[in-house]
Amino acid sequence: MGEPCERVSAFVWLNGALLPESEARLSIFDRGFTLGDGVFETLRVKGGRPLWLADHLARLRQGAAVLGIPVPLDDGAVERGLLGLIEARGCPEASLRLTLSRGPSQARGVWPPALPMTPTLLATLAAFSGAPRPPLALTLARSVRRNEHSPLSSIKSLNYGDSILARREAESRGADDALMMNGAGSIICATVGNIFLRIGGRWVTPPVSDGILAGTARRRLIPLLNAAESSIGPADLDRADAGLISNSLSLSVIGGVDGQQWSDISDLAASLALFEA
């Protein structure tokens, strides 16, 4: 459990420079803002170090390659920048967001000829205690589904509108979060996390081809739970008796979906020691 991040004279890391937050501004022409043209990573900072950094940087580069955005610094320079930010903020326990966009372009349009690129690379820190939360009451999002026919579903792009809509739907129904389906009707993830369901005593998680992000925590949980990668249909929700939501920051227990009561497996979740590696 960490102390909250200091907000006085907060720093951010922008395009290779450590800056006071008050001096860090974006161009109004940044294509991250105008078109969602970029990717990001959210990392947990633990004991002053970004956890699973190599995985996150590899995924950032993979997503940037899908969009054709050059990453302006090598991994060593990014790591030095993030460590400098963590130290400057005095934030040994935190969440860290690293965002890469194609940068500002005054040329109009989705893909103007000879698109100039000066990518924006930004890291910010936010308080994150890591304290476990009580089991989450979920609902199945009905107003929006994720698109398994887009490469964006398997990279962490800035296009988070579908998750925002699903989260709003959950809030309107008094739920903590939503499970999301893909276009084919398979249940594939929560709004910001991968899902693992226990069905008939076996753990199951959807395959990446169903339209999900290949989570850094998911990759570590699959062997820990001996989970099968297999599509999950709506009928499977009735057969499940426990579930987990994983992302780079936390492992949450699913309390139930749409009024169902599942087993409270908080002790099991804690015993996995996912973030202790």
Next chain:
Amino acid sequence: MGEPCERVSAFVWLNGALLPESEARLSIFDRGFTLGDGVFETLRVKGGRPLWLADHLARLRQGAAVLGIPVPLDDGAVERGLLGLIEARGCPEASLRLTLSRGPSQARGVWPPALPMTPTLLATLAAFSGAPRPPLALTLARSVRRNEHSPLSSIKSLNYGDSILARREAESRGADDALMMNGAGSIICATVGNIFLRIGGRWVTPPVSDGILAGTARRRLIPLLNAAESSIGPADLDRADAGLISNSLSLSVIGGVDGQQWSDISDLAASLALFEA
């Protein structure tokens, strides 16, 4: 045909104020940048006036309502702001982009509790001559499809990643633009425009329920062409002999798709006088 916009001492309109471009900056925490949490409109400016403004403002408000973002000014105040911008820039012929995001939020996450909202409302102008272009060589995007199962497909959200990927695919194939399918395999639009195909002498355009934006130009073209709203399958591409792409800025003739040669209906397109209303 207008003169190019003056770029010296360019102005933008940001949160109700006319500002020199050099002074207009965004917060690094703007949710438009971090999550694509916003909507926009692109308008044609003709003779110093924004064309079809009421339609665009109605669609902006409708999209903002889907995302739950308050529009901070009434339509009259927005119109006065846009007219002031057009005059300050000396840009009687231009394209105008109006962007609304949920604004900056230092609270982490997709939908933090008690999300504070100070929306960002930004208008920028860019040169746009309105000169007709030669017929466009198109390709059918194979790497990405649009999501007909998301409300985002029928609002003009900041989530333009799928169109960016399709446009990049078109460029890699030497085409001017791409046609896009939805998850069901229907052909529904170009990357930034609605489509009309002439099949067996009748004009057809996909229905909004196929996952498209209800274009302001599309609405005017349907009666002009006496077009039927009907889904378009891949086989229909082989039966089509002419086509148009419409958006708020221009009406483009489709020269052909993936090597097919369609009729050059540039004279017909000009005779519709779509932007003369």
